[in-house]
Amino acid sequence: MQSLQAKAAEWSGVDSADAFAIDETNLFQKLGLQAFINLSTNFYTRVYDDEQEWFRSIFANSKKEDAIQNQYEFFVQRMGGPNLFSQRRGHPALIARHRPFPVTHEAAERWLHHMQQALDTTPDIDAESKVKMMNFFRHTAFFLVAGDELKKRQNPAQ
């Protein structure tokens, strides 16, 4: 069976080397905490205001403020900063944490649409960092889609 990483690369069009170029520079040191807070606030403001109800409703059981904090703490930790996410929430285990949600190809594209817009309107993130972050986000989004498809194969009733 094809690995989840291989599926993520195929579906996202982003190979692993480009996805993990975020590990070549310390983006947390480069951008600072406030840039990550601004990005996640910008992103979730778009998600919670989405005119497409099917996507907005995926987030209905989470408070916007909590979702923002969960996200930027994960990004900070993954991009070279302190382990804020794990200190508060434990291991990231992203596939397991997304298990309750319908992470389809369509949902991944909508998530990435909002993230691209959020990156484009967060002035404290430079162009090169934006490209690196987007490659990581795109690859990870389709990694989660691959995890979701595995879940459906194992539990066809869900």
Ligand code: HEM
């Ligand atoms: C592919 C489409 C995606 C969908 C539909 C989706 C959906 C969700 C939802 C509904 C939540 C719960 C909000 C909360 O309470 O924090 C969540 C949490 C989270 N998502 Fe996603 N997500 C997607 C992609 C991603 C990607 C690409 C990443 C990372 C690059 C990511 C990282 C996270 C993190 C770190 C959390 C917080 C988990 C926790 O603290 O329990 N998600 N996501």
